[in-house]
Amino acid sequence: MTSSxxxxxxxxxxxxxxxIRQQVEADRALGGRYRLVGKATEQRAKGLQAELALRGVKFTPIIWP
Known part of the structure; x- marks a missing residue:
């Protein structure tokens, strides 16, 4: 199966x-008053994270609120 x-x-x-990680940090800095990212973005990030891990690329994990 090919990845996107x-x-x-x-x-x-x-x-x-x-x-995406920077957008999540910006959301956190805004104190939850505004939302820059939602569930679709979280799913996209999880796909990217899985691909990065598969390739052995080091990254800073996203800490979701």
Whole structure:
């Protein structure tokens, strides 16, 4: 089975994942008043995380609120 991330380089995957992680941190900084990310973004991040782990790329895990 091919992943939807097969065409992306390791650095591109990491950039996408880091962008989501920064959005989650921004949500936390706003104190929950606004939401920048939702369930769809969380699922996307989990897919990226799985692909990064499969490729052996080191990343900082997202701590979801």
């Amino acid at each position: 991330f097969d065409h992306l380089s390791d650095s591109s995957l990491l950039r996408l994942y880091e962008g």
